[in-house]
Amino acid sequence: MSGFTLEQLSSRLGSHIESSSEFRGENTYFVAPEKISEVLTVLKEEFNFDYLVDLTAVDYLGIKSPRFEMVYYLHRFGEQYDENIRVRIKCSISEDKPAIDSVTSLWAGADWLEREVYDMFGIVFNGHPDLRRILMPEDYDEYPLRKDFDVRNREPSKRSFKKALSEGNF
Amino acid sequence: MERVEFIEEKSSDSNLRKESMILNMGPQHPSTHGVLRVVLYLDGEVVQEAVPYVGYLHRGIEKLCEDITYQQCLPYTDRMDYIASICNNIGFILSVEKLLGIEDEIPERAKVTEVILSELGRIESHLVGIGTNAMDLGAMSAFLFCFKERERVYDILEIVCGARLTTSYPRVGGLPAELPDNFEEAIRNFLKIFPKTLNEVDKLLTRNKIFIERTRGVATISAEEAINFGLTGPSLRGSGVPFDLRKSNPYLDYDQYDFEVPVATDGDAYSRFLCRFEEMRQSLKIIEQAIDRLPDGPFIADLPDIVLPEKQKVYTQMESLIRHFVIVYNGFNTPPGEIYHGVENPKGELGYYIVSDGTGKPYRIHVRGPSFVNMQALPLMAKGRLVADVIAAIGSIDIVLGEIDR
Structure with missing residues (x-):
């Protein structure tokens, strides 16, 4: 499909888009969290957004409600791999049970990026094949990139060290 | 680790037991280009599965950057x-x-x-x-x-x-x-x-x-x-x-x-x-x-709100000194x-x-x-x-x- 325009995209997705914005030439579309896999599937299958550039989350504690926002950034290669069409899809996730559908079935590259979000924010990805912590230790019990994480509080690491000592497992 | 699976296959000779071998490559192996650990599940010398483990060098750069100005990042x-x-x-x-x-x-x-x-x-x-x-x-x-x-x-x-x-x-x-x-x-x-x-x-x-x-x-x-x-x-x-x-x-x-x-x-x-x-x-x-x-x-660029003033001016002009102070302390x-x-x-x-x-x-x-x-x-x-x-x-x-x- 050549001659792709953002109007085609917004008319196809239509009611799924809650709001959209543009800043510094980047287009952001807000969708409902339960619609996220449907929207991303349409983008991948029908609009050839083959390359998942980035996947991350942001914690807006005390600024927005619901608290978390997932951010997907997609790229469309085009016929000659010379297009630079990129869109950002966002959806919000509530605090009490942060979970969302995994997109690893659409892009295999989402695997580690989702694990990183799980590791740093505690957002659970339903359907992820191997959801484990990736950068922090396996027995770590906090989520460092949440805004209420106390940077100066070193207690959790002490706790896990003591725990390891008491179990003789180190 | 829970991923360990042993393959037990009864061969014709009942004394022989086949199992997959686990080889830990890294995190200090020189050919892993840093502190990367790869757990290899081997059948003889053939890799059945390779599982990379990362995070040994995690310093929390993304978290650290939230507390400092852009220039300090x-x-x-x-x-x-x-x-x-x-x-x-x-x-x-x-x-x-x-x-x-x-x-x-x-x-x-x-x-x-x-x-x-x-x-x-x-x-x-x-x-x-x-x-x-x-x-x-x-x-x-x-x-x-x-x-x-x-x-x-x-x-x-x-x-x-x-x-x-x-x-x-x-x-x-x-x-x-x-x-x-x-x-x-x-x-x-x-x-x-x-x-x-x-x-x-x-x-x-x-x-x-x-x-x-x-x-x-x-x-x-x-x-x-x-x-x-x-x-x-x-x-x-x-x-x-x-x-x-x-x-x-x-x-x-x-x-x-x-x-x-x-x-x-x-x-x-x-x-x-x-x-x-x-x-x-x-x-x-x-x-x-x-x-x-x-x-x-x-x-x-000539952008007084963002770019630090010349050092010479900081030492000689009050306005430049204030600007320098504000940009260094609060960022732009x-x-x-x-x-x-x-x-x-x-x-x-x-x-x-x-x-x-x-x-x-x-x-x-x-x-x-x-x-x-x-x-x-x-x-x-x-x-x-x-x-x-x-x-x-x-x-x-x-x-x-x-x-x-x-």
């Missing part, structure tokens, strides 16, 4: 891909400039210098990538040739910014100081010497029977799989996808330079090596064009919003996703590291191959753990 970016720290610096500075919306105000001299330095960074990184890949496969002399030449790149970086490894060089708005007088001479000297070494490494590796045997057909990944995994850089172009951000999204006026994007089609370790090798030649071509057009003029305020800016780093697309809340400190920074994403392809590349091929695969993806772990 710059030294942290050095420590991600420390093989080509200048490229990370330039990527970060370009992202902040995009957030501020001041791309058009950056003087030409600063832009051209940044192009020269990022291409030097690319050469530096590819020299390490090729050299260590060859050394892992037993070719010691190619490694020494590469590292000898990398020192010359470091020498140039040293005369430009004083540091060799952790450069922290450009500033938001341009360059921190006028370029040294011998900069142009140093670059021209490098352009004269470097092709000779490149030809020597070419002779040592490109048609080297042993090197070809160890890399051709090894760690193969098809174009569809590479795109699906989100691979970028030479790892993607080695599979035949001519995607390069310098062409598709020409930042720093890359569209005004004449260069090719090298592509190889086999998708194996040898193809990725060929891509890297040719990219160094193309980088030389870009540097040559850039040094010819390096214009005179201001080296930093950025408009609220969010941007993503990707640059073509030697290893692939490095992107910074910055969320600003309107203050002088970033609300959230996410780094999309090329090594982090490219590394995911390792289990696929290693599956069904020999242990020795895993070494070739890791070297051919060209990872750096400082960036994976951040």
Whole structure:
């Protein structure tokens, strides 16, 4: 499909888009969290957004409600791999049970990026094949990139060290 | 670990028991290029499954950046891909400039210098990538040739910014100081010497029977799989996808330079090596064009709210002193919003996703590291191959753990 325009995209997705914005030439579309896999599937299958550039989350504690926002950034290669069409899809996730559908079935590259979000924010990805912590230790019990994480509080690491000592497992 | 599964198969001889062997490669293994641990599940010498474990070098750069001004974030970016720290610096500075919306105000001299330095960074990184890949496969002399030449790149970086490894060089708005007088001479000297070494490494590796045997057909990944995994850089172009951000999204006026994007089609370790090798030649071509057009003029934009005043004025004028104090302590305020800016780093697309809340400190920074994403392809590349091929695969993806772990 050549001659792709953002109007085609917004008319196809239509009611799924809650709001959209543009800043510094980047287009952001807000969708409902339960619609996220449907929207991303349409983008991948029908609009050839083959390359998942980035996947991350942001914690807006005390600024927005619901608290978390997932951010997907997609790229469309085009016929000659010379297009630079990129869109950002966002959806919000509530605090009490942060979970969302995994997109690893659409892009295999989402695997580690989702694990990183799980590791740093505690957002659970339903359907992820191997959801484990990736950068922090396996027995770590906090989520460092949440805004209420106390940077100066070193207690959790002490706790896990003591725990390891008491179990003789180190 | 719960993933351990033993295969118990009753063979005809009941005394024989078959089971898969677990081999822990790393985190201190020299060929893992840092502190990477790969757990290999082996059937004899054939890899059934390779599971990479990362995070040994995690420093929480993204969290640290939330508490400091944009300019203070710059030294942290050095420590991600420390093989080509200048490229990370330039990527970060370009992202902040995009957030501020001041791309058009950056003087030409600063832009051209940044192009020269990022291409030097690319050469530096590819020299390490090729050299260590060859050394892992037993070719010691190619490694020494590469590292000898990398020192010359470091020498140039040293005369430009004083540091060799952790450069922290450009500033938001341009360059921190006028370029040294011998900069142009140093670059021209490098352009004269470097092709000779490149030809020597070419002779040592490109048609080297042993090197070809160890890399051709090894760690193969098809174009569809590479795109699906989100691979970028030479790892993607080695599979035949001519995607390069310098062409598709020409930042720093890359569209005004004449260069090719090298592509190889086999998708194996040898193809990725060929891509890297040719990219160094193309980088030389870009540097040559850039040094010819390096214009005179201001080296930093005239933006009093963002750029620090001249040191001389800070000592002599009250207003400049106040400005200096405010910018150092509070940083410069950025408009609220969010941007993503990707640059073509030697290893692939490095992107910074910055969320600003309107203050002088970033609300959230996410780094999309090329090594982090490219590394995911390792289990696929290693599956069904020999242990020795895993070494070739890791070297051919060209990872750096400082960036994976951040």
